Amino acid sequence: MTSGAQAKRFRLVVEYDGTAYGGWQVQPNAPSIQQSLIDAARPLSSSDVDVQGSGRTDAGVHACGQVAHLALVTRLEAGDVERALNARLPRDIRVLEVARASDSFHARFSARGKRYLYALETARRLSVFDRGRVWHVPGALSIEAMRAGAKELVGRHDFSAFSSKAGERPDNVRRVTAIRIRPARRTKLLVFVAGEGFLYNMVRTMVAALVAVGRSELDPADLKAALTHRDRARLPATAPPQGLYLWRVRYGPKADRGDGR
Amino acid sequence: MTSGAQAKRFRLVVEYDGTAYGGWQVQPNAPSIQQSLIDAARPLSSSDVDVQGSGRTDAGVHACGQVAHLALVTRLEAGDVERALNARLPRDIRVLEVARASDSFHARFSARGKRYLYALETARRLSVFDRGRVWHVPGALSIEAMRAGAKELVGRHDFSAFSSKAGERPDNVRRVTAIRIRPARRTKLLVFVAGEGFLYNMVRTMVAALVAVGRSELDPADLKAALTHRDRARLPATAPPQGLYLWRVRYGPKADRGDGR
Numbered sequence: 001m002t003s004g005a006q007a008k009r010f011r012l013v014v015e016y017d018g019t020a021y022g023g024w025q026v027q028p029n030a031p032s033i034q035q036s037l038i039d040a041a042r043p044l045s046s047s048d049v050d051v052q053g054s055g056r057t058d059a060g061v062h063a064c065g066q067v068a069h070l071a072l073v074t075r076l077e078a079g080d081v082e083r084a085l086n087a088r089l090p091r092d093i094r095v096l097e098v099a100r101a102s103d104s105f106h107a108r109f110s111a112r113g114k115r116y117l118y119a120l121e122t123a124r125r126l127s128v129f130d131r132g133r134v135w136h137v138p139g140a141l142s143i144e145a146m147r148a149g150a151k152e153l154v155g156r157h158d159f160s161a162f163s164s165k166a167g168e169r170p171d172n173v174r175r176v177t178a179i180r181i182r183p184a185r186r187t188k189l190l191v192f193v194a195g196e197g198f199l200y201n202m203v204r205t206m207v208a209a210l211v212a213v214g215r216s217e218l219d220p221a222d223l224k225a226a227l228t229h230r231d232r233a234r235l236p237a238t239a240p241p242q243g244l245y246l247w248r249v250r251y252g253p254k255a256d257r258g259d260g261r
Numbered sequence: 262m263t264s265g266a267q268a269k270r271f272r273l274v275v276e277y278d279g280t281a282y283g284g285w286q287v288q289p290n291a292p293s294i295q296q297s298l299i300d301a302a303r304p305l306s307s308s309d310v311d312v313q314g315s316g317r318t319d320a321g322v323h324a325c326g327q328v329a330h331l332a333l334v335t336r337l338e339a340g341d342v343e344r345a346l347n348a349r350l351p352r353d354i355r356v357l358e359v360a361r362a363s364d365s366f367h368a369r370f371s372a373r374g375k376r377y378l379y380a381l382e383t384a385r386r387l388s389v390f391d392r393g394r395v396w397h398v399p400g401a402l403s404i405e406a407m408r409a410g411a412k413e414l415v416g417r418h419d420f421s422a423f424s425s426k427a428g429e430r431p432d433n434v435r436r437v438t439a440i441r442i443r444p445a446r447r448t449k450l451l452v453f454v455a456g457e458g459f460l461y462n463m464v465r466t467m468v469a470a471l472v473a474v475g476r477s478e479l480d481p482a483d484l485k486a487a488l489t490h491r492d493r494a495r496l497p498a499t500a501p502p503q504g505l506y507l508w509r510v511r512y513g514p515k516a517d518r519g520d521g522r
Contacts, residue, residue: 015388015389016389017389017390017392062390091389091392092389092392093389094386094387094388094389096386125355125357126355127276127355128276128277128278128352128353128354128355129278129323129394131278131352131353133390
């Protein structure tokens with residue numbers, strides 16, 4: 001670079017349908033959300049472009065409010081960047097918001113918390129319009145039992161039992177601030193999970209455990225016991241990715257532009 | 262055929278996401294719903310298989326309750342046929358119901374009426390999850406004005422002004438029995454249209470006209486005038502296919518198994 005042009009940092013809020021992607025993160029053998037954003041942003045900057053997200057999402061997982069940041073050497077302002085990115089992005093990825101951010105803002109390290117939505121379909125048959133967007137769990141689920149199970153999970157716990165990679169990390173204590181379970185459109189059940197941080201596959205394992213409680217295959221006390229014993233084997237298999245939506249990322253009042261939305 | 266095996270006629274109720282198809286009808290250069298059903302049914306019968314629908318749907322148009330019939334030389338009963346078809350069909354086509362029908366039942370000629378749903382999204386931005394499933398009409402729409410416009414259309418009229426192929430047919434009189442307009446999920450608007458029969462593109466032209474009324478680009482009286490003058494030029498362009506859903510097909514009490522659902 002010969003000019004002294006300075007990079008401007010921008011914060012993005014991104015919505016995506018994860019069906020066609022290998023996940024958020026750049027990877028060799030599958031398209032990724034991150035790479036799509038990099039490709040869309042590259043023509044906007046006279047320097048190399050990198051895009052950092054608040055965290056990864058797995059293959060098939062969706063987002064309604066993923067947050068990312070990137071730095072561009074450009075004269076464009078936030079509104080122009082938003083239009084230019086959306087003009088170049090595939091139609092299953094949309095930038096909902098672009099705002100200037102200070103150089104200290106980091107989508108991952110500045111994040112204070114996340115909210116996820118997990119969508120369940122309890123009808124006997126899965127509609128073609130819900131393919132890839134819900135977990136199909138035909139049959140009755142007791143919302144009361146699921147809410148009792150959720151109460152055991154809210155709070156500060158060692159969530160080793162709820163992660164498929166807990167053994168790889170020294171610290172598996174996380175704080176879940178709220179779990180809300182809400183019926184929707186007759187046969188759907190929406191599970192909202194908010195927390196300060198999550199282990200790998202933690203939300204999907206929590207949802208699988210809550211579904212087992214809703215079917216009376218587990219008691220709420222079994223979830224408590226799994227936490228206490230840090231025993232993954234006491235819990236069912238991880239719920240599939242397509243029901244999971246990264247809903248919001250929360251930032252502290254000092255982080256630029258507030259709460260990620 | 263050496264055996265005297267008799268063909269059994271079955272009535273199907275079919276749901277499909279029309280995004281990937283050139284429409285209901287078999288066509289040379291695009292996949293079709295009808296061909297997919299024929300392909301799925303062929304292994305079930307020792308005779309040739311044909312599938313007749315209640316009517317065509319265009320490329321990109323969806324169905325929640327298309328009705329079709331087919332004849333199979335088979336020992337299978339309705340439940341087996343349903344399972345076998347769903348096992349072979351692509352995931353964007355589902356058979357919701359299979360029932361035995363008498364040889365006089367014809368999905369098209371026995372039909373007494375149809376109900377369509379047309380979905381509008383009025384939010385500024387189209388969600389990635391609504392791609393291919395709604396018509397994006399950002400901005401305010403007056404539901405009251407649209408309902409007043411709908412009143413002009415309900416009843417028995419010459420609908421020449423509402424068809425792009427009216428000139429090709431001798432009789433363009435049809436009876437629309439009801440139009441209901443209902444807000445849904447904050448920014449969506451659902452238009453339900455019921456009638457005994459429809460001309461080509463009639464529902465989509467009605468919806469485009471009602472949207473123009475909702476934006477104050479047309480008055481309800483303009484719809485009446487278009488009917489009276491049979492003048493397509495007084496109405497806006499046809500609404501796009503992806504917002505349209507064939508919702509239900511109605512059959513008379515004497516037709517087998519009632520009302521198509």
